[in-house]
Amino acid sequence: MKIRNMLILLPLIFNISLDAAQVKGRATVELPKKGCTNDRPKNRDIHLQAIEAAKNTGWDNYVSSFSSEKIDAYRANESSFKSNFSDYVDDNYKIMFTECSNKSRTYTVVLNLDVNEQRVESKLRELASNSQIRTDLEGKRVLAMVIPRQTDDADIFDDRINKQSEVRKSSQTDAVISDDGTSLSTTESTKDRVGVTTGGKTTRKATERTYKIGDIQSATSQISDVLRPFGMRALPPSWLEAQATKNGYDPFLKQVFDEFSGVSGDYGANINPQTQEQVVQYIVDFGQGRVPYFLLGTVDTSIPKEDFDTGNYSADVLINIQLYLIDDFFGAELVASVGPEIKTAFGSSDVIASNAALKKAFDEAINSLIYKL
Secondary structure, eight states: OOBOOOOOOOOOOEESSSSEEEEEEEEEEEOSSSOEETTEESSHHHHHHHHHHHHHHHHHHHHTTSOHHHHHHHHTTHHHHHTTGGGTBOSOOEEEEEEEETTTTEEEEEEEEEEEHHHHHHHHHHHHHTSHHHHHHTTOEEEEEEEEEEEEEEEOOOOEEEEEEEEEEEEEEEEEEOTTSSOEEEEEEEEEEEEEEEEEEEEOOOOEEEEEEOOHHHHHHHHHHHHGGGTOEEEOHHHHHHHHHHTTOOOOHHHHHHHHHTSSSSSSSSOOHHHHHHHHHHHHHHHTTSOOEEEEEEEEEOOOEEOTTTSOEEEEEEEEEEEEEEETTTEEEEEEEEEEEEEEEEESSHHHHHHHHHHHHHHHHHHHHHHHO
């Protein structure tokens, strides 16, 4: 018996917990002869082979959701994952659909199955940490200024409509030649033709948002957890401010947070270029070549929503992070970036959903940045 026409559904991937992603897989296998009963093959071995084929399809769907850098890391170690398939794909699958056809002599099965994302990420980090990546990054420090935020207020402006009209008038002039043909006179009629052209434009003003700044220390801790297998160490923004004030400079973090929260600055809840240059100069001055990397960006968490079908909560996180290489002479050079991307996670409460979404965002974003180096 051979597998025929294995159909791959578009991946339906969403987090149902901190560690698991649910994926859907479908497979169609040939029956050696007519032998269906109650939409199942009479031969149980055929049913089990279709199950295994659908599980492999579901895994392929899951892998297809990886970033290009993550796919490259996976492909380089694919055999390690395939040989330990059961470590990553839970056997507690759910059969969503079966169809056994005596006419076409085929059996089709559709599954929902759980992939242990945390184990997958841990394995990828382990493999990377044993590679040239760890050799290159071992002992390197990174200043982590990744700001967790949640929308506090949003001002949505009405459209402004400007209308214009143009009026064109024309009059009719008649030329009259005298009877003897020696003179020409003109008369202007009293009839005017009026043409009116209307037009205009609609002006939309961008929504102005302000944010609540989250727990910077917790964010730095989560980044440290992701970087640790690569031998890297994350430094919090407070370390840099402490070095600046120790050397006679004014505290600057409040200004940074105010700009990222949208309560000050002219760059729409983002850091001003002048402020960013100041931060980079502090890294150069006080890092003294021992802090070669700078992480800068935001992770914005939505207000969790309740899923009334399941009773769980879902939270979205918008990621936008850049990784800079610090040079004592040239300053900051952008070497990798992630986002804007949205990650979603689920939990039994709004707090659990938010924490799960943040952890997923940090895990995937920081790993993606490292794989790009």
